[in-house]
Amino acid sequence: MTPKYKRVLLKLSGESLAGPEKHGIDFDTLLSYCKPIKTLHDMGVEIAIVVGGGNFWRGRSSGKMDRTRADHMGMLATVINALGVCDTLEQLGLEVRVQTAISMQQVAEPYIRNRAIRHLEKGRILVFGCGTGNPFFSTDTAAALRAAEIEADIILKATMVDGVYDCDPKTNPNAKKYDTVSFGEVLKNDLKVMDSTAAAICKDNHLPIIVFSLDDPDNIVAAVCGEKVGTLVEQ
Numbered sequence: 001m002t003p004k005y006k007r008v009l010l011k012l013s014g015e016s017l018a019g020p021e022k023h024g025i026d027f028d029t030l031l032s033y034c035k036p037i038k039t040l041h042d043m044g045v046e047i048a049i050v051v052g053g054g055n056f057w058r059g060r061s062s063g064k065m066d067r068t069r070a071d072h073m074g075m076l077a078t079v080i081n082a083l084g085v086c087d088t089l090e091q092l093g094l095e096v097r098v099q100t101a102i103s104m105q106q107v108a109e110p111y112i113r114n115r116a117i118r119h120l121e122k123g124r125i126l127v128f129g130c131g132t133g134n135p136f137f138s139t140d141t142a143a144a145l146r147a148a149e150i151e152a153d154i155i156l157k158a159t160m161v162d163g164v165y166d167c168d169p170k171t172n173p174n175a176k177k178y179d180t181v182s183f184g185e186v187l188k189n190d191l192k193v194m195d196s197t198a199a200a201i202c203k204d205n206h207l208p209i210i211v212f213s214l215d216d217p218d219n220i221v222a223a224v225c226g227e228k229v230g231t232l233v234e235q
Contacts, residue, residue, distance in 0.1 A: 004226035007046040007120060009147040010037070010156045011140065014054035014081055016214050023055060025084045033158075034088045036220040041094060041125060045224055048116070048126040048150055050143040051085060053077030071135035075102060078139060082108070082129035095124045101133030101142070113149050120150065140194035144201035155202065155209045156223055157194065162213035163231035164193050180232045193233055208234040 012033065019026025040047055056077035057070075079100055086096045097119050098108035108129060109115065119126050131142040140157075147155045161169065162177070166189070169175040183203035186193050193199060193211055202209055210223045212230025222229045 001043075001221065001225040001227075003040065003043050003045050003224050005045065005153040005224050007048075007150065007152050008040075008154055008156055008224055009048045009050065009143055009150070009152040010158060010220065011143040012049060012051050012081075012085070012158055012214075013160070014052035014056065014077065014139075016158065016160060017051070017081055017084065018055040025055065025081065027084070027088065030084060030088050031091075032217045033214065033220070034085070034092055036217050037089065037125070038092045038094060039221050040224055041123070046120040046123075048120065048128065048146060048152065049082075049085060050128045050131075050139055050146055051078050051081040052139040053081060056080060068135040071131075071137075075130040075133070078131060079104070079107065079129040082127045085127050089125055089127075095122075096127060097124050098127045098129060101128070101130040116146075117150055126150075138195050138198065140198040141201065144194070144198040144205075144207065147207055148201060148205040152207070154224075155207060156220065157209055157211045158214045158220060159211060160214065161211075162215070164191055164211050164233065166191070168192070178231045179228070180234065183233060183235060186233060193231075199233075202233070203235070206235060208232060 017025050019029035053074045057074050082098045086098050089096045099111040100108045101111050103110050128146050131139045164178045165175040167175045186199050212219045219229045
């Protein structure tokens, strides 16, 4: 297989790292995701990763905390996941750097755009933690922002659903799956690809997204090589 994209940003949800336990990090599950990432790296693809934190903390859904504080706790949860991803990739022999949007120099590098791009050019894998570093912004928005900043060719949104549907396929067996859909339709119809801020950033910066399922981790490789997986969201 030949990669279609040279530089990609992979968005991994925190929930996907939890595996069957539904909480924390299941390292066998994480390893199954990291192996295709290594395959892409060996093909010469430049890879950045944004991780969520929902396997440890989803404070905003409780409604019992100040939103800003809850979001700060969520950012710290993403760092735990970023370090777990880093360690697993390093065990596969890859060179990895973790950069965080909140300064924690004993743990990771601060996010600096030029340094991030230099790491990619040198063949290192980047893992971004802490989202955007600001409350009220999701890790989907962080993925869109970082992808635009590092001039990624595409965002790979690896989820627990095999694409974008016109309604929730878990509750409606007649839900229609899209092979391709425009950002205009996503925003107009409030399709659950990512939040509207993230979708608007991608639309304004002509950043396509492939949404696909992680049930088969090799979908990561297939998506980058241009095979028909999931749903392509574009202009």
